[in-house]
Amino acid sequence: MMTLTLANAQKIPAPKEHFGFSIGDDYHLATYTQTEAYFKKLAAASNRAKLVDMGLTEEGRHQYMMVVSSPENLKKLDQYKTISQKLARAEGVTEAQARTLSLEGKAVIWIDGGLHATETVGAHQLIETMYQLVSRQDAETKRILDEVIILLAHANPDGQELVSSWYMREEKPEKRTLDFLPKLYQKYIGHDNNRDFFMMNMKESWNIGRQLYVEWIPQVVYNHHQAGPAGSVVAGPPYRDPFNHVYDPLIITSLDALGAAMNSRLNAEGKPGYTQRAGSVYSTWWNGGLRTAPYFHNMIGILTEIIGSPTPSEIPLVPQRLIPNGATPFPITPQKWHFRQSIDYSVSLNYAVLNYAARHRDELLYNSYRMGKNAVDRGAKDTWTSYPKRVEEITKAYREDQKKAKVVSAGSGIPSKYYDSVMTNPSLRDPRGYILSAAQPDFPTVAKFMNALIKSGVQVHQATAAFDVAGKSYPAGSYVVKTGQAFRPHVLDMFEPQDHPNDFQYPGGPPVRPYDAAGWTLAYQMGVQFDRILDAFDGPFRALPYGELQYPKANLVSKAGLTGYTLDPQINDSYTVVNDLLREKIDVYRTSTGSFFVPATDQSKQLLEKTASPLGVAVTGVSERPAGTLEKISALRVGLWDTYGGSMPSGWVRWLTEQFHFPVEVVFPNTLNAGELSKKFDVLVFVTGAIPAVAGGDSGGRSYTRKEPKESEIPEEYRGMLGKISADTTLVHLQKFMQDGGTVFTIGSSTNLAFHLKLPVRNALVEIMPDGTEKRLVSEKYFIPGSILRVQVDSTQSVSWGMPGSCDVYFDNSPVFSIAPDALAKQTVRPLMWFANGTPLRSGWAWGQAYLQGGVAAFEASVGAGKLYAFGPEITFRAQSHGTFKLLFNVMYSSKKAGGMTATGE
Template identity: 45%
Template sequence: MALLLALAAASPAVADVSTPKQVLGHEMGEDRYVPSYSDLVRYWRQLAAESDRIKLIDIGPTTEGRRQIMAAVSSPENLAKLEEYRGISERMGRAEGLDEAAARALAVNGKTVVWVDGGLHASEVEAQTALIQQVYDLVSSDDPEARRIRDNVIILFAGDNPDGQELVADWYMRIKDPAKREVDFQSLPKLYHPYIGHDNNRDFYMAEMPETQNIARVLYHDWRPQIILNQHQTGPAGTVLFMPPFRDPFNYHYDPLVITSLEEVGATLESRLLSENKPGGTTRSGASYDTWYNGNLRTSAYFHNAVGILIEIIGMPVPIEIPFVPERQIAKNDQPLPVPPQMWSMRQSVSYSLSINRALLSYAAANREKLLFNIWRMGANGIEKGNRDSWTVTPDRIAAAHAASAATGAKPVPTRTTGSSAIGTHFYGDVLRDPAARDARAYVIPPEQRDFPTAVRFLNALIKLGVSVDRATAPFTANGQSWPAGSYVVRAGQAYRAHVLDMFEPQKYPNNFQYPGGPPIPPADASGYTPAFQMGVKFERVLDALDAPTEPVAGLIKPYPGRVEGSGGRGYLIGHGTNNVFILSNRLLKARQPLFWLTAPVSVAGAPPEAGALWVPATARSSAIVRGAAVELGLVAQAMDAAPTGKMMAIQAPRVAMVDLYGGLLPTGWLRWILDQYEFPYTIVFPQRLDKGQLKRDFDVLIVPDSAIPNDRSGTDGGMFRGRFDIKQPAPASIPAQYRPWLGDISPEKTLPALKAFTADGGTILGMGSSASGLIAGFSLPVVDPMREMIDGKSQPLPRTKFYVPGALLTATADPGEPLAYGLPDKVDLFFDSSPVFRLTDAAAGSEAPVRFVGPNVLHSGWAWHQERLDGAAAVVDLPVSKGRIILFGPEIALRAQTQGAFKLLFNAIYYGAARSDARHAR
């Protein structure tokens, strides 16, 4: 009897609401069951009908048009005042206009707001399964801890990727006999985000996707939660889960309270698991995760003063084995209680997830006032630092201090700390507090620049992520220059200062090696990614106080309306420097209107002369399109009385084919998104279609994205999910008939002859990234990659100890007089991630290299080890092959829709490749 009473006391009291099984027919964590997003919403709707502890909020549409639903869970009293508490949380996160006394008073009256999500990577089904159970637990439980949580915390639960969650569950559950359901997510026919698959967790400083925009609006505009729990799968081999804190390096821009908060919360989670005798947690060096990169859902939190918690847990719908990894069996700081090898069920993982959720929310309840005050403190710190002289100390500044000391002949004094030494104190002021090295107090983005509509896209990315942007209402002076009314100003003195600096400034990634002279330790993602550089934005850093007449921008910015100058009736000249000119071009070609590129430099509307200007002969239809697009897209057209003289290239509507593989290539998905935004027509083709041949009958240009052709550069490298990720080719009979034509790979036996026939018939192939290497070998092109060497008689990429660029921005030199580079400035930043580069051999007659790396120092943002090896290497080459062409792009020109400053290389290549041979030769 005593034992029964003890068990009853230990079990949480449960309110009278439906269980997941009663509504969905399954236990969460049940073998061979995966709930869909529709299941999740259906269950949440049932709870909302039964309980006053949950309120559902529609946060926006998804890519495929579903509604993304967020469940707010708290006490009935808190939910009745939900708008009041949301306002307090938002006010504390914004920090502006609050002094410390007011902030402390609001902290007393507010409630902690915590975001809890799952399903971002939809094949990680444990997270979305646990999400349903976590909501049930918090709505139904009446134990003292649950009541404390509901009284003090408002929890925002959300599925991150509804379209993908639906796809994955439907794919898995399509097999009617549960006994035949195995782990089948690797055989998904397409990306589990409709465009970008796994890279939906790389979109959190651009917010291109609707789902990212919905989430960012909650996190950084409307609610500004203090803690963000981002649940993922799978934990490191030989463990159950990874949790914070993270390994070095951390990004130098965000507030130090972020790091100490991560340490504090991480220790709380680990302690909870240990108190429940749940082994297998690991932190820091237990996995590759760091806090450097800004593009992840949870890492974006650090640049917005929130505590971003990543959980990576094991678990599959069928039991799996925790393997015996000997190194995981020794206890250490980063792994205090190893887990023995054993079979592991999804139900066990869901139990761990419930413990993590309870631990986090119990911490949030107990530290309500501190968390609210701390998010204000970090925001106030950002405002204060942005309004005075401040400096960011990065590894290059430390190196400069040591170099300055060494130049005086002074010898450093070793300290007791390994790897450090003391130098003259005055070098702190002379070097680390050099006035020229101050952080910017503001950034000015003038409308007079080559591609102002793309600069507006950059500003909108800032706005979507919660940054305040101002517009000048009158001319002003800064840095000794006059800036016009209509210029945009982004001030550093705001709560999200860390994010502002990270979007404008180069990332200074440290040299990070396993040991001196040893191999590098890869970053978790990109080492350098500065969006202002990637997008080719012209801006000015302002180091002193800026007194400018400005007004805040409300909502997203539209490009300034363009204009048509002059009254000539013969046609229109439009410059080539704006990405939006390709939208205009595609509209003209779709309407079957004539379009030409001028090959000689021409001045348009008073701009400096440049090659590639568009000539649009006037017709009633073309005039309507040009005049409408100029206003909508921010273009300037010059109406001419006479047609221009000189050579011009006729542009025709391109018939574009783009290669994809079964399961979906991430680069293809991003390319689909980019081409859709710029209104390019295209057709997706799979290897079976390529193998049939007769490609020129249907297509002019074939785009072969990165990782489409298997070779030693394809796949993933340096932590970047560049291509196919855990995809296998299923047996045809095991999948629905509609997907069977998608099966197959590009092969030298079947596909290569079809590609050679395509170029022999006059077709153009665009080979991107690692696929460029595959084309060089397959076609025996007169090109070598200078970043390779012969080892045991075999050509291989240079080892990382000799050359390593793990996702960084390198500045290349372009020749804007070449058609592929029309519209580019002479310097363009390219994203380089262990990318191929090229050197034309003596046999490459008639070939061009319009974009090259010049000089020993081309790094602009990130980490580049032995970058001097790139001097003279070509980033882009254009080779005639038979009657056609092959254009190779080594570095990324379309990565994650972020490299917008390089988009013209892709767009020009599509038009140039589709032009008739006689039209190309007319230049």
């Protein structure tokens, strides 16, 4: 290993001086408390470092970013930040100005660590890299500091504190383990913290997003992860296909260049085991990750997945990885592996990226401008994106004409008229922009959608007066998002459907599962209404400042003689207001169509002004009570299943119910297994992963299994989280709970409960075998990974009040049901959502979607005096699917007829 000369060695503390061990020592991890203190020491001791507090975490810790560069550059950070912003946004910057700014500016490189806290290399390589950058005096480090501004960011302080404390709790090193962590390593969402970077629900995500998309807009974003594929050390760029169709091709070729620099660096240092492309599973299709969302912002997003643990491990023998090839040019042999080796590899990879940035500084800066300018230009003219479905249309038209003998085969090509018929078809153009009318029912949710875009650095406009576009009128306050802007790829990705290509292991073989989702269009998930505008347009539009979040307000109109106030159940935040009223003992009623009615009193008026107005919830004053019988409501006792170690789907539901002010209690299996559930709860909610499959089959959806520790293996404070859902104990108590009048609400794979209860429903996604038995459809025939589908909704039922007659749902090979005709006739089982046709795909990939036609996506079943609700789609998915939240919210109130309360009196 190279010998390093240290600057200010007497002043800058080495990690061992502070932590008591060197970074990478076997059996040792640093807590975040120790790490935070070390960051502060380095910032105080070094003139190469500036510590920035990005904001608080969900648990209230400070999340830090260390800005490292030469002392001269640190004095001019604002100037270099402005240059980076100007080039990235490409607003009013000429080609000549861009060239000049590229020479004046400094490359901005983001390197993070610790996002997935059990991947302990990440946070620790960050510490070591920081130390080396502020202390080394070699020529390469000096050149890097002169040419580059490095943003070294901690991605998950809470997680490092939990994981390191858990590991180090054992005094004897050999007994230390990362196994059996009692809860998720980021509050609410754990591993899904790397699935939140277009929504940015979590505080940590927005802390990071603010730096990436509003403040610094770096040219490269390097996100460290674990673990590399078996038989390798690290997987990195370039990545396998498919890549998304909406971003600039410079993203892909830049990944090739940086990947080559990283691979070559390791090879030159004699560090084997780097794999790329087909050597790993990672693609560049998906949005939402810390390294993938940057692609849609013209940034080079880098992911590496490296092996390593504080407990020494082994590189296993994987024979097929021993042969050098394009994926793994320098294979590694089986051997024992120590934590420090992973730290050294990571530092080398960081230096490879930083050295590349130093040597290609002006090129990185200019290319940032070039991609932004390309996006601005594409959004300002007629543009057609080459989606797979468009290519299929070209091929289909040609083949149909061949069959009709209207054309002669063109040999190796197809006549260009078939290209023109699709790719210059005016109706198939990309939009010039989108208008979201302020007149739509749930405008507060529109504002939340706008905030997701604003957090992502998108330029949003708002109308200052009423206006007309394409023959339609829009009121003042409507939002406008134009595509003629630098982050156009992200804008398209949030509004337009994803068109995932058919991807199979071989022709006729099984599909290759996307790394995460195939389709995620946020506008669809949130249920917002928007118009796609194909031609250039303008109006009385005010550009909102970058990063300025929207909080619409609604005035409460009050006048003499009011009987009360009504709130629209189509508005998600109406439920927030109602929950605040109920908490203050204000009477609230529901009408036969689901609207909320609040009798007029001085107290109710004051509370409505306090709660509804800031949320933008329109409250209508009425002089007469709503027609029909009103039912008084109250908050129910709701239990939300969770498990030892934590469930991410459960955590998301906990977070979103907190946002909408629903009182919910987390319930672990041991509580359920104790029985007498009716004494504690009115509603029990089970998310994907809670209810196991029936022996021999299941209803579909993803399932989660986790090894559970023995009581003796964990501290006493966590033992109440133990226990398992079992058919002979838990499910017996659940059945009794429903028979006694309780409600059980299931989502995703937890709809398996219907089969345990032997309800008259069955899995609809089966085929009849020659012997008459049913067999679940194989993936070669039917495969729908994480996509958006359209379903019909029975919005007359109380569980679906406020829902439209059809909606978009997030569907991940989710359960689909058939209901026995007799149960339908007797209405003991009632469909709530179903597929009206065989083409419900809205965004993503749906191979064999015709099998869905007529299938039931959700139902309500009577069980004794109680009810089971079964929702196959992921209606609370990652707290993104605002369009389907109400399906859960509506079951969280009790109701009883208010004696004599009708339209004519109380």
